[in-house]
Amino acid sequence: MATSHPKGLATRQRLVDSMLALIQLQGYHGTGLNTVLARSGAPKGSLYFHFPEGKTELGIAAVGLAGDQFGELIGKATAAATSPDGVVDVLVAELKGILETSDYQAGCPVSSVALDAGSENEPLREACSQVYEAWISAVSGYMSTFGIREEQARPLSTSMICLVEGSLILSRAHKSTQPLEAAASTLKTLFQTALDTQVREAGE
Amino acid sequence: MATSHPKGLATRQRLVDSMLALIQLQGYHGTGLNTVLARSGAPKGSLYFHFPEGKTELGIAAVGLAGDQFGELIGKATAAATSPDGVVDVLVAELKGILETSDYQAGCPVSSVALDAGSENEPLREACSQVYEAWISAVSGYMSTFGIREEQARPLSTSMICLVEGSLILSRAHKSTQPLEAAASTLKTLFQTALDTQVREAGE
Numbered sequence: 001m002a003t004s005h006p007k008g009l010a011t012r013q014r015l016v017d018s019m020l021a022l023i024q025l026q027g028y029h030g031t032g033l034n035t036v037l038a039r040s041g042a043p044k045g046s047l048y049f050h051f052p053e054g055k056t057e058l059g060i061a062a063v064g065l066a067g068d069q070f071g072e073l074i075g076k077a078t079a080a081a082t083s084p085d086g087v088v089d090v091l092v093a094e095l096k097g098i099l100e101t102s103d104y105q106a107g108c109p110v111s112s113v114a115l116d117a118g119s120e121n122e123p124l125r126e127a128c129s130q131v132y133e134a135w136i137s138a139v140s141g142y143m144s145t146f147g148i149r150e151e152q153a154r155p156l157s158t159s160m161i162c163l164v165e166g167s168l169i170l171s172r173a174h175k176s177t178q179p180l181e182a183a184a185s186t187l188k189t190l191f192q193t194a195l196d197t198q199v200r201e202a203g204e
Numbered sequence: 205m206a207t208s209h210p211k212g213l214a215t216r217q218r219l220v221d222s223m224l225a226l227i228q229l230q231g232y233h234g235t236g237l238n239t240v241l242a243r244s245g246a247p248k249g250s251l252y253f254h255f256p257e258g259k260t261e262l263g264i265a266a267v268g269l270a271g272d273q274f275g276e277l278i279g280k281a282t283a284a285a286t287s288p289d290g291v292v293d294v295l296v297a298e299l300k301g302i303l304e305t306s307d308y309q310a311g312c313p314v315s316s317v318a319l320d321a322g323s324e325n326e327p328l329r330e331a332c333s334q335v336y337e338a339w340i341s342a343v344s345g346y347m348s349t350f351g352i353r354e355e356q357a358r359p360l361s362t363s364m365i366c367l368v369e370g371s372l373i374l375s376r377a378h379k380s381t382q383p384l385e386a387a388a389s390t391l392k393t394l395f396q397t398a399l400d401t402q403v404r405e406a407g408e
Contacts, residue, residue: 119309155386166370173318182359
């Protein structure tokens with residue numbers, strides 16, 4: 001199988017990387033396959049060789065890659081940080097970097113795809129849903145290490161991911177990191193409130 | 205001036221209404237002017253008569269209309285409700301209705317435009333920014349009626365709008381109102397925490 005050949009895998013990876021970078025800047029609808037090919041430097045034939053289903057399949061791979069990348073970041077941040085505030089600081093610094101280095105042109109590629117293609121393309125919508133789910137589980141799992149109960153941790157983690165996604169959109173619209181910074185402060189408040197509730201309940 | 209003629213105004217309004225409805229379903233890039241014309245039933249010439257700058261100008265009017273509509277809803281909810289929880293319930297019920305009646309095809313048109321066109325179209329980006337700003341001010345103004353200080357109310361209101369916007373995206377991606385419901389619960393927690401802090405500070 002050619003896809004298991006190192007060179008084939010490298011080409012495939014370049015296509016997915018290029019698709020992800022372009023979605024992040026221009027959205028799913030705004031990204032044409034010719035632009036992906038040009039950016040990746042891959043030969044035209046390689047696109048349908050690696051992604052016989054075309055743009056949808058490539059989009060799903062890009063969404064999955066975005067999910068893995070931010071998921072790894074959550075994993076590293078929660079493993080390294082000494083407090084929930086520390087985790088928030090690490091993740092928000094990363095997102096701030098994405099906004100600022102792109103002059104607010106780049107945001108979360110998963111939200112872009114969810115809004116752009118989510119209402120007309122079921123496989124893409126499901127890919128976005130799975131990525132959100134993985135992030136929510138990662139945050140929820142971290143909360144459980146503080147003894148926060150599952151039934152509280154799940155909706156709270158969901159809100160935290162919603163808050164971060166929304167703050168990226170407002171930051172881009174305002175061309176300012178102020179919404180992201182407001183979100184960071186709120187994330188810390190929410191985590192602290194959950195810890196307080198949990199301590200209070202344990203003491204009752 | 206023809207635009208001040210009742211019939212001209214009605215045609216203009218139909219164009220803006222149609223643009224808004226289509227953006228909400230298909231995004232800014234996904235919405236073609238021919239589809240807007242077809243939906244509105246307005247004659248082709250009326251589009252460039254009322255919107256000489258074309259799609260951008262019509263998009264700005266649609267974003268402004270979305271801003272006014274949800275702004276009015278915030279105004280009515282805060283005027284009628286007897287508690288912050290009541291305000292959250294009214295607004296979330298409205299958003300839930302939009303998601304469910306459209307089978308999760310419709311979301312917030314402002315976020316769609318911000319993500320779709322915000323990085324390439326400055327006037328549209330600014331229109332989105334102004335709408336978010338108006339909503340944040342409305343929520344912040346409501347908080348001030350509870351004695352919550354401006355420097356606390358502003359970032360918190362910003363986070364609340366971010367949270368709602370993100371929850372609409374995740375709800376569409378999951379085809380479930382669960383993220384919106386999680387956001388509603390978190391909005392109530394945030395408001396209560398701000399009130400508690402304010403009471404504590406007042407007592408010190």
